[in-house]
Amino acid sequence: SQQGEEDPQALSIQEGENATMNCSYKTSINNLQWYRQNSGRGLVHLILIRSNEREKHSGRLRVTLDTSKKSSSLLITASRAADTASYFCATDGAGANSKLTFGKGITLSVRP
């Protein structure tokens, strides 16, 4: 079963604008992670936020987590054409073993 649900399904913006992507989930988590996938390639880990954290930054990325609403957002600031990709949120459940459950992904297009 798919735990994370991303929103919107597709996003098209102009280079230099900010991109905001949202993710909602259903059950308790240990952490939530965001990944990027370029067409036909493997996934690349972007950022991880633990359940006891509310916000995290990494370069142009900012992730927030609201465990009361079971939601997360990924903000990419000053977007570039190279940011064009699919973005996935993934939740790591509260059990002892790490096992990521992925959403269906968001397709981001950044126009030059």
Add this chain to the structure above:
Amino acid sequence: DGGITQSPKYLFRKEGQNVTLSCEQNLNHDAMYWYRQDPGQGLRLIYYSQIVNDFQKGDIAEGYSVSREKKESFPLTVTSAQKNPTAFYLCASTPYRQGYGYTFGSGTRLTVV
């Protein structure tokens, strides 16, 4: 450089045939995973292994089998029992401990001919 290698990149399977996808990592990660990706469905977990000689079924294990005889290797066999095997298969690994991101291979695209 440390990483995770999947081979082959493209694989064609005839009806009724078993095929094996290779996944090797030199990251010294304990846990390894196989995911299947279909268009519009995200990634679904097939099998995972936290330690050598042990593995667990994921959400869609039917028609697949795995082995974990070495820490570095986690091959996936797509059997003839898998009725719709055409998909993009991704292998991943992570340190066993919680709280680490996964490292993914570049994937194998399997097509039934």
